[in-house]
Amino acid sequence: MTGQPTAAQLGARIEAHYRAVAAGPMADVPICNPRLSVRLAGLAEWAGVRVAALVMPWAINLLILPGDAPWQEAESLAKIRWRFPSGDYDFVYGSDVGFGPYQVCSLFSPALEFDSMEVACDTAAAALTALLRAPVEPPAPQAAAGRRRWLFGRSPA
Numbered sequence: 182m183t184g185q186p187t188a189a190q191l192g193a194r195i196e197a198h199y200r201a202v203a204a205g206p207m208a209d210v211p212i213c214n215p216r217l218s219v220r221l222a223g224l225a226e227w228a229g230v231r232v233a234a235l236v237m238p239w240a241i242n243l244l245i246l247p248g249d250a251p252w253q254e255a256e257s258l259a260k261i262r263w264r265f266p267s268g269d270y271d272f273v274y275g276s277d278v279g280f281g282p283y284q285v286c287s288l289f290s291p292a293l294e295f296d297s298m299e300v301a302c303d304t305a306a307a308a309l310t311a312l313l314r315a316p317v318e319p320p321a322p323q324a325a326a327g328r329r330r331w332l333f334g335r336s337p338a
Contacts, residue, residue, distance in 0.1 A: 191231065191246065191280065192221040198279035199237050200271065212291035213238040222305035227265075227313055233276060234305035235300070240290040241305050244283050245272055263311055266315040 186194065200217040207213055215238070223234040229250025235242050245263065255261060255274040261284055262271050272284035288308055295301040 185249075188224050188231070192224055192233075194280040195233070195235065195244075196221055198237045198277060199235070201279075203238055207237075207239055210239065212293070214291065214293050214295060214301075217292060217301050218245050218296060220298065220302055223309040225309060225313060232312065233308040234288075234311065236292070236301045236305050239292065241292050241295075241301060241308075242268075242290075243272075243286040243288060243308065245285075247281065254282070265312050267312050268316070270312070286300040301309065 185191075196219050203213070203219055217236060217238040219238070220236050221233055222236050225232050226248060230248040230252075231246040233244040233246060235244055253261075256286055257275055259274045260271050261274055262269055263284075272286045274282070274284050276282045288305070289295075292301060295304070
């Protein structure tokens with residue numbers, strides 16, 4: 182990725198930025214879960230962009246970040262629909278001084294239902310995995326018909 186930070190560098194920038202936000206403007210805000218801190222729970226390359234799962238005391242989000250593909254600029258707060266293997270999802274465009282342009286999709290906001298950082302990170306990582314995986318197709322109707330034939334003593338045709 183020419184001119185792009187490594188995944189580790191990008192992750193460190195994102196975490197540092199949101200740790201400062203957690204210690205500053207979001208400190209003692211009632212929607213913050215005191216059991217959560219800031220952690221990038223996963224980062225994957227997909228279709229020329231980077232997709233991340235981010236846990237913060239006030240939210241769990243998916244982020245789309247620039248990668249090898251040309252990055253399309255948009256106005257702040259513009260909604261952009263992305264088609265992932267698992268379906269279509271709306272992301273909101275933003276830019277941050279600490280790590281640059283991004284798009285965000287909120288999974289939990291606030292994130293008060295999480296009892297531990299481990300569970301929050303596992304949930305965020307599972308959401309990222311599910312986002313990038315096509316849904317499993319249900320079994321074909323013939324399978325059910327074949328079982329009925331077997332149950333009633335008829336051999337499969």
